[in-house]
Amino acid sequence: MQTIFFIMAALLYAVCAFLPARFKTAISLGTAFGWLLHGAALGADVIVPGAVRIGFAVVLSATLWVSVAAYWLENRNFSLDGLRVLVLPCAALAVLLPAIFPGSVVPLSAKSSLFPWHIAIAILAYSSLTIAAFHAVLMALQESRLHGRQGAGKDSWLDAAIDRLPALLTMEKLLFRLIGFGFFLLSLTVLSGIVFSEQLFGIPFQWDHKTVFTLLSWALFGLLLAGRYLRGWRGKTALSFTLSGFATLLLAYVGSRFVLEVVLHRSLA
Template identity: 40%
Template sequence: MILSFGPAGTAAWALGLPTLVALLGYLAAALVGTEREAAVRGTLMTGWIAHALAIAIDIGGIGAPITGARFGFAPALSATMWLVLAVYAVESRFLPLAGVRRTLALLGAAAVLLAFLFPGELRPHALSRWAPLHWVLGIASYGLFGAAVLHAAMLNRAEQQMRHHEAAAPSGMPLLRLERLTFRFVGAGFIVLSAALLFGAWFAQPWRWDHKTVFSMLGWVVFAALLAGRRAFGWRGPLATRWLYGGAALLLLAYVGSRFVLEILLQRPPTL
């Protein structure tokens, strides 16, 4: 048995309280009406801070019987969702982002609960001193591409509404601004993903062409083609967002998908 269902002992007490606070904060943010803006921001920020604490306790293995870092598909999803919510929290103070708050809050609640139920495998030692940097860069790229997908979804909805001659886009932002933000996140995510892959190749001895590596490289190729196509041919609209969704899906399969299959379906010890 590689993975227990939920943390046990001291770890459960350490992780349970911030998980509960994060769940309640996100659910409250999803349910509070838009007319109560201060309450929405307060509950969302409470959930976000508690979520950060839960991630630190879970990944850091605080309260576990041995010292080490714990990671898996659910903590990876949780950290990614936390980063996407961080982007939303910052942007929503300067730009109108109506119509996504409830969805993001519910996704945040789901990610927190999933990480509590499936906390991952505790690893006492990293394969290399560079391994933590590789993991951090990988999760950062997940978060940046997650933010790009969020903006692409708003962009698609806005374009559909304009085609149907509706007065206002759901985001409340001009399409060109949404498009620029989307590709800024794609560009930043591509740079961070490239660095993560380079560090991964550096410390991996020997190099393995496993599912994670193959899907990561395929995702990198898709994002490289998207950025090249936009620069050379001016790709935009549904064509560009389809490439973005495809690359994001490949990256999701690369780590989260492969770890889910190994940890939950096959009950086999995964490699990082």
């Protein structure tokens, strides 16, 4: 049943991504219904009696599920229709991945009761910083368009979406709000992973590729927020740090799990 829900959610996301902006109500309702189907299928797929299913596809799908909710809510407060053209196509692809790459089942009997909370906070951190990365891409396109030739590409679908974005200063405020929230959650993830590693994962703290990439991403986002507060960093500097931090965070779990599960065919969580 969850496979059917995944397919239906993907179709709704795809249709809503490419509908003209004048169908605002249909886009909002379709996105909300797709999000509900996505969440129901994801919950049925992840929650196994006495265990949870974890893998790169599940984490990526859950990350985009939360990102769609963030877009939907933000779009009700600000005119962020341009974000739709990036978030929903990515969500349409990510929603199908758990059906193709199911990951592995991790029994909860040997884990601490904090383990599900650690996973949930980590996914929320991923999601907040993912939507921040989408924001950064839109801001880069928006800035490029402002400095480009007037009238060039006016009729293109993407350019029309970019034209509907709020002013760059508003986009920048939203970006740093998302980064601040995501950094707080990522800090909780890192701290709990280091301090409670043996209770959470059944093994002492280890310096592996996942830890190194996560700490590097945490340092990049922390440096960006410090630079914003102390030196007023903005513009291209802020966008570069945001995208670099996101790419590093993506490598920390999703990228490494993809290699282990798909390339090396290892099922360890």
